[in-house]
Amino acid sequence: MKKGMNKILWSTLGLLLAAVWGLPFLYSVWTAFHDEIYSANFVLNAPLTLENFFEAWRAAPFALYFLNTLILITIVLIANLxxxxxxxxxxxxxxxxWSGILFALIMVQLLVSPEILIVENYLTLSRIGMIDTILGISLPYLTSAFGIFLLRQTFMTVPVSLDEAAQIEGAGAWRVLWNIYVPLAKPIYLAYALVSISFHWNNFLWPLIVTNSPEVRPVTVGLSVFATVESGVEWSLVNAATLMTTAPLIIAFIIFQRQFVANFMRAGIK
Amino acid sequence: MNKRLPFGLAMVLLFVPCLLLVAFTHYPALRALLNSFWNNASSRRPSKFVGVENYQTLLEDDRLAQIMLNSTLYALGTIPLAIGLAIGMALLVNARLPGTSLMRLSFFMPTMLPMIAVANIWLFFYAPGIGLASQILGVFGLPPINFLGSTETSLVSMMFVAVWKEAGLFMIFYLAALQAVPENLKDAARLEGASATRIFFNIVLPLLRPTTIFVAVNALINAFRLVDHVIVMTRGGPNNSSALLLYYIYEVTFSQRDFAYGATLTVLMVCLLGVLAAVQFWVLNRKAHYQ
Structure with missing residues (x-):
């Protein structure tokens, strides 16, 4: 009986915290789906509308921004893998x-990540003429110390006997890699892909610095350009655009909630 | 296994990835160090060697002093709060209560959102008059606060944004660690008559230490690395009250076009991160005991 009461108490507390935690987001959702006059005005039966989303979509080239982000994360993901x-x-x-030293040098990137080196990387990029290109945004991220670390940990768990057996069968270095190591690391590839996609979908500072023209802007930069409130854009439009640009990730998360959480965990512990 | 790596294969496996890594990590770091001893080139004269002049500017820079104070307060404020909340959330989600999936969704959602979207959401939340924060204050009859527009509240307001965004991610790591805590240890303690509180502090919390190290190091790096919300919400203002170090580097370099000073600040940043990570790692690692 006492245990049951406790459970209800904790559950209430948890849901209360969840509700408070969700407030800023829900407020943004409310505003995005209602007419501007209901922005700060909660009327329960206020008419829902999608007009804000249509208007935001028309007001800036979001389709192009989405395409750019898609190209960017594809380049980075393939190169990383x-x-x-x-x-x-x-x-x-x-x-x-020197394999030990080389590995330590690679791991430096975990700490001194490209975000911190924006000044010099910008100069490098302008020297080789890659400013304002999607490839230019991706260049500093093509090799990832995190990915190398994760895969090394995984490859180390591959049984030696499997590798030896394949060699006896006459498999060369490439066949061993492709037929033994890669298949056994599949869950890690998936975990890494999820982390990498969400990181690069969300990345902002570096693309902001590198891009000047709408033709190469990813969605995050596009959103920030659109949503400068001083330029007189209405709050309901800003919120609609914010939700619109994050919708693919949110929808993917709700569908794959369990896998996402499990994969983030796996990526974290190993 | 562990055969010698033939030179040709080494080239194929290592050359391109390492070249890219060196070009965009080690080279720029060293280059920043070199450039910090030179001044900016102008159209009339090329850049010239100035020794430690940039570092003298750095020491006398009042804005930088303020920003370093901000960054310290920001890290000290956000990291413990985010970790504490993350442990609490993980315990709640792990307890198999009714409504668990709703809690997990709510806690983890901010982590999925880009910082730039989070910034927009909170910009609206804090907006004077129209935002939910000032409306809640209004319900309780309190005077409205200009959260982002006044020097006293802007930094704290940014800290809430960071905690909101990060706690859910840390929760996931603690959730994983909690699920790895052996049931029989807890059962044994329960048999001995230990209370739930005691079990948590004497058994669960020590086992979470490696996770805390991992999370704390990550949180510290993020506290210095993530400035998207500063750019969107306050641009460091008012009066530098919410500026952080990386934001300052961005502003000095790309608004004021002072690349030499930007390089000097980059050197400061790299050194700072190196020292902090080393200290944190060794201090926490000595206390940690792995199973």
């Missing part, structure tokens, strides 16, 4: 001189 796999494979399967 390929390059990190190669490096992790070299570290796990082979020994070579």
């Amino acid at each position: 390929v390059l990190c796999t190669l490096v992790a494979y070299a570290f796990v399967r082979y020994r070579f001189r």
Whole structure:
């Protein structure tokens, strides 16, 4: 009986916290789905409308921004998966001189990440003429120390006997990688892909610095350009645009909630 | 296993990834160090070696002093609060209560949103008059506060935004750690008559320490790395009260076009992060005990 009461008490507390936590977001949702006059004015039967979303969509080239983000995350993800796999494979399967030092040097990127080096990376990019290009945004992120670390940890758990058996069968370095290491690391690839996609979908400062023209802007930068309230855009439009640009991630999260959480965990612990 | 790596294969496996990494991590870091000893080139004269002049400017920069204070307060305020909340959330979500999935959704949602969207949502939340924050104050008959527009409240307001965004992510890591706590340890304690509180402080919390190290290091790096909300919400204002170090680097370099001073500040940032990470890691690691 006491246990049951406790449970109800904790549950109430948890839901209360969840409600408070959700408030800023729900307030934004309310405003996005209602007419401007209901912005600060809660009438329960206020008519719902999608007009804000249509108007925001018309007011700025969001379709183009979405396309740019899509291209950007595709480039980064493919490069990350390929390059990190190669490096992790070299570290796990082979020994070579200075491998310890090289690994430490790679791990430096975990701390000194590209966001911090915006000044010099901008200069590098302008020297090679890559300012205001999508490839330019992606360049500092193509190799990821986090990805290398994650895959190295995973590859180390691959049983040696499997590798040896494949060699006896006459498989070369590439076949061993492709047929043994990569398939066994599939869950980690998925986990890494989810983390990487959400990171680059959300990335803002570096793309803001590198891009000047709408043709290459990702959604985050596009949103910030659109949503400058001083320029007289209405709050309901700003909120609609904010939700619109994050909707794909939110929808994906609600559908894959369990997998997302499990994968974030896996990415964190290993 | 562990064969010698043939040179040709080494080139294929390591050359391109390492080249990219060096070009955008090590090279710019060293380059920033070099450039910090030179002044800016102008159309009339090329840049020239000025020794430690930029570092003298740095020491005498009153704005920087204010910003370093802001960054310290920001880190000290957000990290413990976010970690504490994350542990609480993880305990709630892990307790198999009714409504768990709703709680998890609400706690984790802000983590999924881009910081720029979070910034817009909170900008509206804080907006004087129209925002929910001032309406709630109004319901209780309190005078409205200009959260982002006054020097006393702007930094604290930004800190809430950061905690809101990050606590859910940390919750996930604690959730994983909680699920790894062996049931039999808790059962044994329960048999001995230990209360739930005692079980938490004497068994669960010590086992969470490695997670706390991981989370704290990440939170510290993020506290210095994430400034998207500053750019969108306050632009460091009013009167620098909400400016953080990376935002200052951004402003000095890309608004004032002072690349030499930007490089000097970058060196400061890299050193700071290195020292903080090393200290935090060694201090916490000595106390940690792994299973």
